[in-house]
Amino acid sequence: xxxxxxxELYGKDLRWESAEPHLRLTDETVARLTHEGYTMALVRVGxxxxxxxxxxxxxxxxx
Numbered sequence: 001x002x003x004x005x006x007x008e009l010y011g012k013d014l015r016w017e018s019a020e021p022h023l024r025l026t027d028e029t030v031a032r033l034t035h036e037g038y039t040m041a042l043v044r045v046g047x048x049x050x051x052x053x054x055x056x057x058x059x060x061x062x063x
Contacts, residue, residue, distance in 0.1 A: 003029075004043040007050060011038035030058045 003024040008016045023029065025043055033041070034055050041053045 004045055006041045007044050008042040009033065009038045010040040010042075011055075012036070016042070025053065025058075027062055030055055030062065034059050 003026050006019040006023040006025055006029070009019050010016050019041070025041060039054065039056055041055055042050050043053050045051050
């Protein structure tokens with residue numbers, strides 16, 4: 001199963017901003033984004049559905 005696609009990111013300037021094109025939510029991506037200061041991600045889980053994901057909680061599950 002392919003990782004979900006990240007649509008928007010929240011954190012750096014305390015606002016939502018568009019993610020880079022074709023960004024997927026993988027363990028490496030979560031580590032990089034939390035290191036850059038992002039805390040939340042809006043991911044596409046279906047054709048018309050999105051979901052907010054806490055990058056901090058996701059990173060804690062990995063460790």
